[in-house]
Amino acid sequence: MLTDFTRDHAFTIAWFGLMAFVWCGWAQEDPPPRWRWCLGVASGLGAILAGGFGYSVALHWDDGSALEGRYEWFGAVVGLEVLLAGAGCLVLARRSQSRWMAWWVALVVALHFIPLAFFLGDWSLALLGLMQAAALFGLLPRLRRTDEPTSRLVGPVMGASLLVFALLSCVVFVARIGSPW
Template sequence: MRYTRDNAMAALILAFFACMWFGWAQERPPSSWRRPLLIGAIASVILVVLGARVSWQLRSSSSVFSASEASRRYGIVVRVETVIAAVGSTAIFSSGRSEYLAPWICLVVGVHMWPIAAVLRSPSFLVLGGVLTVVAVSAVVVSGHTDVAASAITGAGAGSALACFSGVNAALARWSRG
């Protein structure tokens, strides 16, 4: 990303959602996953605090969102993502297959990262989108062959990916500040 403030905000936002995904992973995970999921959630909360602190310190500095065109494009992407997620979720619930809700949401979030990468001018979001897409598809496949809930697999994978990318953005924000 071009601006330190954007890295800090990305760290904050990605860590917040990582924590949410670690929470979603609590649906029937193997008992051996409990401690790593808790550690991931705690690490995510720490990254939220760090991201918030640096974002606050840089609140007056430049951001890709200083340009109204970037804000407009971001808003469009998020609105489209929300509609697609809602329509798909409704279809999933209507079909009685609610176990696929977490992978569906993860897939939508993964795909939404690709246009977000262009808005943020950050190719790393292309990679994150690919990772989240693989997590979503893998969760459906693996859960079909094991007793682990698709939401546990999705939550652990998405939470881990988002926490890692949050950490990278936090490090970039810290490094570029000196």
């Protein structure tokens, strides 16, 4: 993450750690046996980042945010994205295509990073979202050939990309700001 706001930087690392934990957890719905240990390690690292940088957010709460004065707009955009993800899942469930829910939610999440980049003034987030979206579309041919839950492949893609982004952001955080605590 490339921002001048310490709280935003710490929050993004914590949130991406938590989301890496969640996506790697969703991937454990039906993983190949050889992937299980990697998913467990990635989940653990995500949880550590979430906890450690979550504490940092509390320490830096008064440092300001790029969202100052725009919380309502940010909330409206996120609310619309949640509605879009939920509506898509409802449609998939009614069409008996629930296995596609993970892919749909992942696409909404990936595309969410584009407006988030505008709100936070950090184009690395847009790059992350575009890379995730490209990877998700790249998975489509393989996903269409099977009846497996899409979470089997989507979870590791999303979890790994968020974890790598969070870890790289940690390096930037420590280099620019110092200890998160």
